[in-house]
Amino acid sequence: APIRPPDLGNCRPIQHDNLNCCPPYCPTTEIVDFRPPSDSSLRKRRAAHRLVNDQEYLCKYELAVARMKALPDSDPRSFSQQWRVHCAYCEGAYPQVGFPDREIQIHGGWLFFPWHRLYLYFHERILGKLIGDDNFALPFWNWDAREGMTLPAIYTNEHSLLYDKKRNPMHEPPVTVDLDYVCCDDDPTLPREELIEKNLKIMYRQMVSNTKTKELFFGKPYRQGDMPHKGSGNIELLPHNTVHNWTGDPNMPNCGEDMGVLRSAARDPVFFAHHGNIDRMWNIWKTCLPTSPNTDLTCPDWLDASFLFYDEEARLVRVRVRDCLDTTALGYTYEDVHLDWLHAMP
Ligand code: C2O
Numbered sequence: 001a002p003i004r005p006p007d008l009g010n011c012r013p014i015q016h017d018n019l020n021c022c023p024p025y026c027p028t029t030e031i032v033d034f035r036p037p038s039d040s041s042l043r044k045r046r047a048a049h050r051l052v053n054d055q056e057y058l059c060k061y062e063l064a065v066a067r068m069k070a071l072p073d074s075d076p077r078s079f080s081q082q083w084r085v086h087c088a089y090c091e092g093a094y095p096q097v098g099f100p101d102r103e104i105q106i107h108g109g110w111l112f113f114p115w116h117r118l119y120l121y122f123h124e125r126i127l128g129k130l131i132g133d134d135n136f137a138l139p140f141w142n143w144d145a146r147e148g149m150t151l152p153a154i155y156t157n158e159h160s161l162l163y164d165k166k167r168n169p170m171h172e173p174p175v176t177v178d179l180d181y182v183c184c185d186d187d188p189t190l191p192r193e194e195l196i197e198k199n200l201k202i203m204y205r206q207m208v209s210n211t212k213t214k215e216l217f218f219g220k221p222y223r224q225g226d227m228p229h230k231g232s233g234n235i236e237l238l239p240h241n242t243v244h245n246w247t248g249d250p251n252m253p254n255c256g257e258d259m260g261v262l263r264s265a266a267r268d269p270v271f272f273a274h275h276g277n278i279d280r281m282w283n284i285w286k287t288c289l290p291t292s293p294n295t296d297l298t299c300p301d302w303l304d305a306s307f308l309f310y311d312e313e314a315r316l317v318r319v320r321v322r323d324c325l326d327t328t329a330l331g332y333t334y335e336d337v338h339l340d341w342l343h344a345m346p
Pocket of ligand 1: 275
């Protein structure tokens, strides 16, 4: 059977750190079923490194984040609740309904792509709502393109709300991201051009050579009653995990905060740009590769897995994996960017 939505009345604080990641909830809260958005225009997510000089966009994005941070903690749309949504779904806050000793875990298996897509979807719409802009779209961190292989500059200005101080101080721009980074194997002697070529080959390997089966792309099946972490898909392992680890600060007491630790990762606004690119990879895998068209899984236990999110009106929404397979139907798309790795056959 598919993973069922959590019972928000049965959410547990995280043991570790005494962190409470449970969302505001009262038993009378109505749960509504997801309906695709009806706005007519498509939100276009653009590559973060191309936005440095777009003052108009940056003002909007920063204003939206400022308003999100200014909401009271009791509001599920506030920044402090938004990052906790990720924490709750990854640190065992929700037992599976009917299996009190098994947690709902959205990493390490086939829920990885759809859950994060939906998380960004609601987050983006809340940001747009806060500035009254139905077209607002998150940027994506284009780490698979030569020009995008540094921490995007828009996130690195200390005076901006997009900044987070819990990052690796050695990885400020112009340092090149290492897509198969393992903490802390920095090699400052490696010429930038070589690292870029290595990254492009990694992208080719992870997107083309290593995804011959759907399971290798999406991850292993994970159903109601299963123990979590059945097996990650290739993209989740790399570059997803590696870019998280590369970004976080290894000197923090909990080695790797913010980005390098699951429960704190979404406290860093760059999380949403990183996941924008992960989400973009799902679309690219389906339509743009030599092996395409690749199709989504068809197993009902995947399609009917469902989650709860608060939407831009603070309504509690139940949404299924099958609701999120088409990004156009969700009202957004990605800027077309050249795929530098498409012919980077190792
Ligand atoms: Cu849910 Cu990038 O982690």
